[in-house]
Amino acid sequence: MSTIFLKRFFKNPFQVASIVPSSKTLIRKVSDKMDHSVPRVIAEYGPGEGCHTREIVRRMHPESKLMLFELDQELSVHLEKQFAHDPRISVHNMDCAKLPEVLAQKQIPHCDYVVSGIPFSILEKGKKREILENTHAVLAPEAHSAFIIYQVTNELHTRGHCDHFEKAESQYCLANLPPMFVTKFYKHGSNGKNGKH
Numbered sequence: 001m002s003t004i005f006l007k008r009f010f011k012n013p014f015q016v017a018s019i020v021p022s023s024k025t026l027i028r029k030v031s032d033k034m035d036h037s038v039p040r041v042i043a044e045y046g047p048g049e050g051c052h053t054r055e056i057v058r059r060m061h062p063e064s065k066l067m068l069f070e071l072d073q074e075l076s077v078h079l080e081k082q083f084a085h086d087p088r089i090s091v092h093n094m095d096c097a098k099l100p101e102v103l104a105q106k107q108i109p110h111c112d113y114v115v116s117g118i119p120f121s122i123l124e125k126g127k128k129r130e131i132l133e134n135t136h137a138v139l140a141p142e143a144h145s146a147f148i149i150y151q152v153t154n155e156l157h158t159r160g161h162c163d164h165f166e167k168a169e170s171q172y173c174l175a176n177l178p179p180m181f182v183t184k185f186y187k188h189g190s191n192g193k194n195g196k197h
């Protein structure tokens with residue numbers, strides 16, 4: 001078990017929102033949703049101690065870029081040390097709602113994928129809307145571009161918070177503590193709007 005993660009949970013339970021990092025099965029299911037055969041721009045919201053990040057880094061193209069947004073300062077320092085050797089990765093100790101500003105500073109027009117582990121269900125309504133609108137806005141206008149989330153509830157999908165995305169696909173991952181939904185929201189869905197299943 002990751003001690004730093006547990007420590008940060010006790011320090012800030014509503015922000016960290018989990019006592020154990022994601023399982024290997026959940027990490028694989030999330031990473032499987034991205035195509036790394038060509039260079040990609042990827043943002044990760046709430047990487048925690050970096051369990052999903054390590055798998056994305058292992059798979060991603062040598063010319064891809066990965067931006068990590070982690071609110072917790074101690075976890076951000078841990079991520080900076082862990083990935084200091086890899087120039088493709090940048091760590092941003094800030095709210096993921098600031099992704100558009102970071103892209104503008106880096107002069108990067110779009111993201112191909114945004115992966116999120118932040119606890120949306122306990123976010124204040126305005127913050128939730130801001131993050132979801134910004135995420136949609138930064139995704140490239142391409143068929144592959146997607147927002148990929150893992151959550152205990154599937155409310156972003158079932159309650160229509162992500163109806164501005166054209167298509168969504170969900171699966172349930174039992175092999176995690178607690179079990180989670182993995183949902184991929186496509187900016188542009190070739191099958192039209194609301195491919196819910």
Ligand SMILES: C[S@@+](CC[C@H](N)C(=O)[O-])C[C@H]1O[C@@H](n2cnc3c(N)ncnc32)[C@H](O)[C@@H]1O
Pocket residue numbers: 015016017018020021022045046047048049050051052069070071072075094095096097117118119
């Ligand atoms: C449930 S943990 C997930 C950690 C890791 N991704 C995993 O799967 O084990 C949520 C993480 O999101 C971070 N977080 C919460 N709200 C955030 C926000 N608005 N911007 C960036 N990070 C945030 C927390 O500090 C915490 O590290």
